[in-house]
Amino acid sequence: MLAPMEGVTHPGYRELIASYGGVGVVCTEFVRITRAAVNRRMIEGEVVRTEHAALSVQVMGDDESNMALATEWVVAGGTDVVDINLGCPAPNAVRKGVGAAMLARPEVLTRVVRAMRGRTPGPLSAKMRAGVDASDRAVTTARLLEAAGVDFITVHPRRSIDAYRGRADHRIVKSIKESVGIPVVGNGDLWYAAEAIALMKTSGCDAVMLGRPALRNPFIFAQIAALRAGKPAPRPDGAALLAHVHAYVAATRPRLRASSDVVLCGLLKEQLRSVLASLVDGERITRELVRQGDVDSILARLESRLRHVSAADLDLGPDPPRGSLSLPCARGGDAASSA
Ligand SMILES: Cc1cc2nc3c(=O)[nH]c(=O)nc-3n(C[C@H](O)[C@H](O)[C@H](O)COP(=O)(O)O)c2cc1C
Known part of the structure; x- marks a missing residue:
């Protein structure tokens, strides 16, 4: 999956990356849904499908009825997946209690996800960080999301306060995968095709989502697809x-x-x-x-x-230089207890 990236993943970019192959789903950047009246035309306008991949439209907000309306409208507009943003660490979002801040509001989160669930028969997903200032409730949140009706969960295993610092703790992806019965998508710092495949093996996650690594290497999805098919990965020059x-x-x-x-x-x-x-x-x-x-x-x-x-x-091969995989989950351990 091509990750949602504000200011980056516009329809043309999504189409371009998907055209290189190996991408199953492309995501829009978040569409902010406030408590003010929602504009149907604006929301439906976000639904721009690409030829080569399914589309996920991401919404961010905490107003139950407007999030439900937005869900209904993006589905009517033809999206394949509706996703709720539970990861945005921007101070403005956090102050308003949305994005990653929703992770600290389990009752509101449950109500919003249930309301969205009621408006779409198709795939509903949640993209979560590991927590706001701690990761110890990551599994609890994932279970809550499953109980509220999401069909799959994408995990960016950093806390909101980390923003993009440090390394994604992929052990959290593993812990969540072991604790829920729905598919889990692993995300965060998968800079090389071999790392993405290693995460699927070591955590058991069902798919991977890539953001910055796809900006750096637009052919990384094609490389992942080739490796998974047992073929040599293309080497861009x-x-x-x-x-x-x-x-x-x-x-x-x-x-x-x-x-x-x-x-x-x-x-x-x-x-x-x-x-x-x-x-x-x-x-x-x-x-x-x-x-x-x-x-x-x-x-x-x-x-x-x-x-x-x-x-x-070019450092665009499928393996990290010197072939060293350094995924935390490759070394074992329980994320939820150590995070
Ligand atoms: C420029 C930029 C914009 C982003 N915008 C969003 C967004 O709109 N919604 C979202 O859920 N995540 C957003 N993210 C987070 C990414 O989707 C992803 O979870 C994060 O970058 C970690 O994955 P990566 O290491 O593959 O980049 C953004 C990241 C970047 C770098």
């Missing part, structure tokens, strides 16, 4: 990355207003920070590129930096 960046620009430009080259330039620079991370001197090249003032100059310089880079010179 500089020309493949270059083609990806051009395709990204082509997919993103129509999302912006005609005069938005400045916005596109900003988004492209953000992408390049991830995409170029696989080059040995990626940071230096990124610094050079982000000094450029427009999209065309960036692309022109990128051409000379990437065109002739061989696959061997």
Whole structure:
């Protein structure tokens, strides 16, 4: 699954990543559902399906009746999955008691999920962090979600207060998988295809969701699919990355207003920070590129930096360098008790 990423996973990006293969479900960024009147047209407008993968639309809020309405409308709009955000660590969300803060409000959470369940016959999922400031209730929350009627749970095993610091504790994925009867999707820091597969083996999770690793290596899903089929994983070279960046620009430009080259330039620079991370001197090249003032100059310089880079010179293989898997759950242990 391609993870929901605010400001990143617009329909063109979702279609592009899915077109490389290996992706089963792509997710929208969260749609904030407040207590104010909800706008049907705005909510249905989020439902933009892609050709190559199923669609999950994510909603975030704590108002039972509006979350139920939003669920009904995204389903009417044609989504495959409706997902509730229980992971957003942004101070603004936490202050309002939504996103990850919902993990500390079990009664409200139960009511909201039940209300959503009542409005969709199709797959309903929850994407949770391990907790707000502790992970010890992660399994309890997962069980609560199962009892309230979700069909599967995605686990980003960090606390909300961690934001993106430290490492995802995949032992929590294992603990949850062992404690519920519904499918579990593992997420967090799966930077290489082999790590994603290892997490499925060691935790028993049913699928994986990737966010930042897909930004860095857009071909990682295709690599995972190849490895799972017992085939060699494709090894992208500089020309493949270059083609990806051009395709990204082509997919993103129509999302912006005609005069938005400045916005596109900003988004492209953000992408390049991830995409170029696989080059040995990626940071230096990124610094050079982000000094450029427009999209065309960036692309022109990128051409000379990437065109002739061989696959061997990119850290985009299916295994981490030196082949060392460092997943916490590969070393065993019980997450819920140690977290
Ligand atoms: C730029 C960005 C935006 C994100 N936006 C969302 C979001 O809208 N909803 C959500 O549930 N998670 C969001 N996340 C979290 C990711 O979906 C994912 O859980 C997290 O990045 C850990 O996975 P990863 O290591 O594969 O990136 C976002 C992450 C990033 C980096």
